[in-house]
Amino acid sequence: MPRLSSLWNLANPTRFLGLADRLLPWLAALASALLGVGLYLSFFVAPPDYQQGETVRIMFIHVPAAWLGLFMYVMMSASALGTLVWRHPLADVAQKAAAPIGAAFTFVCLVTGSLWGKPMWGTWWVWDARLTSVLVLFLMYLGIMALWRAVDDPGRAARAVAVLTLVGVVNIPIIKFSVDWWSTLHQPAAVFRIDGPTIHPSMLWPLLVMALGCTVLAIALHVAGMRNEILRRRVRSLRLMEAERLDAGAETAAGAAR
Amino acid sequence: MSDPHAGFIIASYAFTALVIGGLVLRAIIDHRAQRRALKQLEARGVRRRSARQEAAP
Numbered sequence: 001m002p003r004l005s006s007l008w009n010l011a012n013p014t015r016f017l018g019l020a021d022r023l024l025p026w027l028a029a030l031a032s033a034l035l036g037v038g039l040y041l042s043f044f045v046a047p048p049d050y051q052q053g054e055t056v057r058i059m060f061i062h063v064p065a066a067w068l069g070l071f072m073y074v075m076m077s078a079s080a081l082g083t084l085v086w087r088h089p090l091a092d093v094a095q096k097a098a099a100p101i102g103a104a105f106t107f108v109c110l111v112t113g114s115l116w117g118k119p120m121w122g123t124w125w126v127w128d129a130r131l132t133s134v135l136v137l138f139l140m141y142l143g144i145m146a147l148w149r150a151v152d153d154p155g156r157a158a159r160a161v162a163v164l165t166l167v168g169v170v171n172i173p174i175i176k177f178s179v180d181w182w183s184t185l186h187q188p189a190a191v192f193r194i195d196g197p198t199i200h201p202s203m204l205w206p207l208l209v210m211a212l213g214c215t216v217l218a219i220a221l222h223v224a225g226m227r228n229e230i231l232r233r234r235v236r237s238l239r240l241m242e243a244e245r246l247d248a249g250a251e252t253a254a255g256a257a258r
Numbered sequence: 259m260s261d262p263h264a265g266f267i268i269a270s271y272a273f274t275a276l277v278i279g280g281l282v283l284r285a286i287i288d289h290r291a292q293r294r295a296l297k298q299l300e301a302r303g304v305r306r307r308s309a310r311q312e313a314a315p
Binding site: 048053054055057058061062065100101104107108111112115116118119217221224225227228231232234235237238239241242245 | 261262263264266267269270271273274277278280281282284285288289292293295296299302304305306
């Protein structure tokens, strides 16, 4: 399988650093352009909703944030498999870099949902299945980030985090189908439905452009995070190498003095 | 925006900008810190084996 092996070679950390340096300016420019157009469509083209009024504009950021909170976790789960099954050097780097981005988008989803809920539902929060399962996702992200910091050796931390991540993946279908399985205050899916979206195109397009912009931004942040993590590991191994060299030098000097 | 719920809309976008801005800033600051640490180590003569091989004639 030559194509697979060339992909495998591309995922070498040194090659990845070169690729990241070349890709990041383009990803940043694309994300800025998409988000600029998306914000223009959200505020100046999309009409107010007949029931929600202007408050519907919160949806143009709340929904992409929710999608990305889920997307980053699915990405982390795929990386966790890469760590446990193939032991690929970039898999745990990818997993570690994804966690804060996923946590940030999930946090944005929770806060903007709350800011929408107060004027529309009359409450900041309800313990319904959708809201609670998204809160559990946020807590999973925090737990994963804490576990990364708790173990010094990156290899050991990666395996522990990979197991925790794969245990937590059970929450993803619960979040997605919570609005169908239980009676929730949160409305059911309006975009990804078998019978097609139930949103008018004047609101669907701004939402899709914002979602695409947020996705490109998340990918750019993820590539940047992976690049930083690779550099951090290099710094760590060089510091260990320097400490060993200093130890060996001190022992030689002590031996000569004796 | 004269909507009675304008405060909620502005707060949502301001909070999102703050969080995403924080992520971007964190990535930039972290990148500079790691590059600086690598340069300092290399200046002290600590290099990766592959970097030493590349530097050798």
